[in-house]
Structure formats: C-alpha cells, structure tokens
Amino acid sequence: MIRPYLRRAKALKNILLDHNYDSRRYFIHSQSGRSLLNPQQLQGRLLQKAHSIEKGLSMPEPRDFFGLKALRELEGLIRQYEQRGLDENHISIRKARGVIGAYFERHEGLEIPEEIARFRPLAKGLTTVPGIGTVELTRAGQAAAAAGDLESVMRSRRSTRIFAPGDVSSEDIQAAVSLAGTTPSVCNRQSARVYSVRDPELKEKMLALQGGSRGFGHHIDTLLVVTSDMSNFRDGRERNQGFVDGGMFAMSLLLALHHRGLGTCPLNWSADRTKNEKLISLLSLPKTDLIIMMIGVGQLPEEFHVAASPRREISDLLIELPA
Template identity: 70%
Template structure:
C-alpha cells in the first residue's frame, strides 16, 4: 500500500518541479509582462501586430478604418525598430510596413482619422514584399493546387476568413479525420480526438469563447475542436507530448481538408484556466482531454482574399550544427 503512494508522491514532485522549470523559462524568455522587448521579442511582436491588420483586410465585411488601436501599436513598434537601427530586410519589418501600406491603399480616397493620418509615412521606407496585406485567390485555383503533389498542397494552403454558403458533407469530414489518423504519435499512442460541432447556436457560443473569429465566425459551417487525451502519457517527461501529437494531428487535418477542396481557418486555443473550464463544460469534454485548437471549415467562395502573411526566410528557420 505504501509503495504505490510513494510512487504517486514522487510523480507529483517531478511534475511540479518540471512545470516550475518550464514556467521559469517561459517567463524569462517570452513577452509575458514585459514593457521593454529585446530584438527577437520586438520582431515577434511586429509579426503579430502586422498580421492583425492583415486579418482585418481579409474579412468578408471590412469596417472602414478598422483596427485603429492595433495600427497605433504597430506604429510604436516600427518606431522602436527604427530607433534600434535593426535590419530593414527582415520579414518582420517588411511585413509591418507592408501591412500599413496595404491598409492605406484599402482606404484610398478616404480621409484618415487625425490620430493615424501620419502613419502612412511608415510604409514608404524600405521595399515591402509584393505579397503583403492580402492575396486574391479563386476557388478553381485553390482546388487545382490542392490536387497537385505534396509541395503544391503545402504551399497553396491558406487560412481563409471568407466562406461561401453551403453545407460541408458530413461523410467528407469523417474521411478527413480518418486520414489524419495516420499522423505519427509518440510510441503510437494515438491520443488525438476530434469533436465536431455543426449546431449554429453552439458554434456561436464557441466563437465568442475563443474570441478570434468575430466578423466571420457566423459563416463557418463546421467547427472542429482537436484534443489530446492525457491518459495516454506516462510521466512528467511527457507533460508536453499532447501538444506535440495534437499539433501534428491538427496540421494533418488542415492539409487533408485543403486537399478535399474546403476552406479552413485554424483558431488558436491560448486559454487560461477559467476559459478552458468553460469550454470543457460547454461540450461535456472530459477533464482528461487537453484542448489543442479549433478549426473552422466551410465552402470556398469563387473569389476571395486571404492574409498574405509572408514567411520567415530559410536563414531564420535553419541552424547548421557543425563540430
């Protein structure tokens, strides 16, 4: 009797210490609670704020001069970047300038509010990539690309916030989830699970709870909630494995849905305790399930726009390890 209790006590101590180690590193290196950002954090914040402008530009019903707060924050970040004399060739500053450029082009001929009227000057410095702001796509072009080889499928997949009317075939969703079941997982644990929501009222509740789909959430036909069952994992060393396996499973879903000719929007689940409990209770999801993310699905319109979201270059992605 004592031995099992000691084993559980030891496991709890290890989990506590390892999570404390994670918390220390996250607090030390993330932007959490920081007013002053280091250069890498500044670049990350630029990408985030520029993307918030891109998202607004890719909305189906765009408000005139939307996102004034985000635009003001982006102006401060660009100014800080300039003051530090950092490279004008990095994707973060190019994307930020490009987002401002696209914003003012989208409002061409309109009188800008006084508090942002001078921001347009920030778009004139440095050559922004050609694919900033939004990209115009067609359903026909996306389906053709999705029927190509794997590289074509991966390079053409885009997150969309514009959906056409029309129900998504339930059998097709089942096929896609079964396809994603081929995703590798640690020691073949296969911890992933997908909750499928089609009820409009429930989707609206989930959209409000998630908080990142205002302006287009009502157009999502089917909503997937991807989870990972923590009961599949053994000890503290596997405390993050559910996110790894669930994340890979989610990417498989996104690629499979694209290959089937459907529009998708990945919706993050960066939730605190209270928010997470509300979701579990709302859908009767067991406490053993670790929520990974949501995926909105719908039919693609004949013509639509998506956020350009230029990517980091290879030099930022790859590090050669040499003796």
C-alpha cells in the same frame, strides 16, 4: 500498500518540478510582462501586430478605418525598432511597413481621419509590397492545387476567413479525420480526438470563448475542436507530448481538409485556466482531454482573398550545426 502512494507522491513531485522549470524558462524568455523587448522579441511582436491588420484586410466586409488600437501599437513597435537601428530588411519590419501601406491602399479615395492619417509615413512610401497584405484566390485554383503533389498541397493551403454558403458534408469531415489519423504519435498511442460542431448556437458560444473570429465566425459551417487524451501519457517527462502529438494531428487535418477542397481557418486555443474549464464544461469534454485548437471549416467562394502572410527566410528556419 504504502508503496503505490509513495510512487504517486514521487511522480507528483517530479511533475511539479518539471512544470516549475517550464514556467521559469517561459517567463524569462517570452514577452510576458515586458515593455522593453530584445530584438527577437521585438521582431516577434511586430509580426503579431502586423498580422492583426493583415487579418482585418482579409475579412469578408472589413470596416473602414478598422484597427486603430493595433495601428497605435504597431507605431510604437516600429519606433522602437528604428531607435535601435535594427535590420530594415528583416521580414518583421518589412511586413509591418508593407501592411500599413496595404491598409492605406485599401482606403484609397476615402477621406482619411487625421488620427489615422498620421500612421501613413510608417509605410515609408510602400503601398504595394509583393507577398504582403492580401492575395486574391479562386476556388478552381485552390482545388487544382489541392489535388496536386505534396508541395502544391502545402504551399496552396491558406487560412480562409471568407466562406460561401453551403453545408460541409459529414463524409468530407470523416474522410479528412481518417486521413489525419495516419499522423505519427509517440509510441503510436494516437491520443488525438476531434469534436465536430454544426449547431449555430453552440458554435457562437465556442467562438465567443475563443475570441479570434470576429467579423467572419458566423460564416463558419462546421467548427472542429482538436484535443489530445492525457490518459495516454505516463509521467512528467511526457507533460508536453499531448501538444506535440495533437499539433501534428491538427496540421495533418488542415491539409486533409484542404485536399478535400474545403476552406479552413485554424483558431488558436491560447486560453487561461478559466476559459479552458468553460469550454470543457460547454462541450461536456472528458476531463482527460487537452484542448489543442479549433478549426473553422466551410465551402470556398468562387473568388476570395486571404492574408498574404509572408514566411520567414530559410536562413531563419534552418540552423546547421556545428556553426
């Protein structure tokens, strides 16, 4: 009888060792607790902070002179980038400067407060940079692209923060989830699950925990939660498999919803253990569920704008080995 307990004890030991290995690597190589960043970390932080301004520009009703804190942080990062003499053609610094230019273009004709005006030189005279800031789209154009070939579907999918009034049908959600169900998974275990919420009060509580939908979350018609059932996985070697399978499923679901002509906004679930347990409790999720992300879904308006969000160059994405 003691042998099963020994197997469990050995499994726990290996899981703890593997998670310690993950935690150590993450702490060493991520931006955690760092004020002085290496070039790659600095470029990543620039993209993150520039997107916070870009996201504000894509809101339904952006406040005048929003994002003072983000602008201050972006200023510090740009100064650090300049002092190190890093590549001014890299997408991170081009996006940072271009977004600041787009910010001032958005406020053209308004009396700009001095505390905001001081950031204008950071744009280096750039007011309109192709692929940076926001992009104007139409519902008809998105529908046509979403009905096209695979490249058209993938390149036209955009995160939407402007939704039109109108219900998202259960049939559309079911059809999209069914299509996403064709996503490959380890040993075809199909661990992904989707929870669909339309109740306004419950959505509000969920979005408050998520924390990234201020200014547009109240326009979301249906809020989806993608999870992965951990009971499908065997040991410490599969500790991250739920995120892999769940993430692949979530991307398929975003494309499937886009194909149905719906607007979507992926909402990350980068939560600490306290918030994670709160969401599990709020939705009465099974304890075996690993929360991957939320997805806001709604109808598209006739005309709307989205964050441009330029992508990295292929040279950043593809590394051929041996070099």
